[in-house]
Amino acid sequence: MPDMLHGRHIVLTAGPTLEPIDPVRFISNRSSGKQGYAIATALAALGARVTLISGPTALNDPANVETIRVETALEMLAAVETALPADVFIGVAAVSDWRPASRADKKLKLDKSDFCALPLTENPDILKTISNHADMRPDLVIGFAAETHDIIEHARGKLQRKGCDGIIANDVSGDVMGGDNNQVTWVTASQTDNWPSESKVEVAARIARQISQTIATTCNEDTPT
Numbered sequence: 001m002p003d004m005l006h007g008r009h010i011v012l013t014a015g016p017t018l019e020p021i022d023p024v025r026f027i028s029n030r031s032s033g034k035q036g037y038a039i040a041t042a043l044a045a046l047g048a049r050v051t052l053i054s055g056p057t058a059l060n061d062p063a064n065v066e067t068i069r070v071e072t073a074l075e076m077l078a079a080v081e082t083a084l085p086a087d088v089f090i091g092v093a094a095v096s097d098w099r100p101a102s103r104a105d106k107k108l109k110l111d112k113s114d115f116c117a118l119p120l121t122e123n124p125d126i127l128k129t130i131s132n133h134a135d136m137r138p139d140l141v142i143g144f145a146a147e148t149h150d151i152i153e154h155a156r157g158k159l160q161r162k163g164c165d166g167i168i169a170n171d172v173s174g175d176v177m178g179g180d181n182n183q184v185t186w187v188t189a190s191q192t193d194n195w196p197s198e199s200k201v202e203v204a205a206r207i208a209r210q211i212s213q214t215i216a217t218t219c220n221e222d223t224p225t
């Protein structure tokens with residue numbers, strides 16, 4: 001049904017974050033944003049109002065999706081909180097766990113001995129923050145877990161630690177980062193569903209259907225955001 005998510009507001013993060021060291025250098029990762037953008041598109045196709053908070057990617061804004069571009073994890077968290085309230089939050093972004101403790105105004109020079117040890121500070125955990133939000137926790141909060149081994153065990157641990165309702169566990173032992181295919185397992189307190197290896201677009205459609213089924217059975221249909 002094309003309008004299964006009509007009236008629902010879904011906020012999701014995608015892509016990497018970029019944490020500046022100085023005007024020309026940064027810490028980031030290889031996330032392409034492809035899976036998150038495909039999920040945003042699939043959710044919009046089911047009738048949801050979708051707000052995509054994206055780190056820097058080479059992708060065009062998806063059609064029918066409000067896309068907000070950010071760079072850092074701090075900016076990403078602020079944009080997510082501004083986008084609330086929502087019925088569903090999905091954390092797909094590969095958020096950098098660390099950022100440089102300070103950002104130099106001028107390009108750092110190699111002869112500066114302090115540049116050899118770059119002081120870092122921890123970034124906020126966006127998924128955990130939204131899962132534990134005091135007044136605006138979405139009814140359904142879903143995270144991703146990219147793992148190379150012991151995938152289900154790690155996903156279950158993450159479900160507990162982050163306080164979210166579901167984890168989409170992602171086998172990244174192959175060429176998933178930047179590639180077009182993906183194999184995921186849908187993990188909740190009561191479910192462990194191993195889905196087939198498919199294109200990221202097909203995985204996104206499956207995730208969108210699963211989200212719409214879950215929200216229909218667990219959330220009050222009369223009060224969409």
Ligand code: C5P
Pocket residue numbers: 013073091092093094095096097123124125126127128142143144145146158
């Ligand atoms: O802790 P880890 O990075 O393995 O967890 C992955 C999940 O947590 C993803 O859903 C990711 O978007 C989210 N996350 C986050 N903020 C962080 C780190 C991870 O939202 N600082």
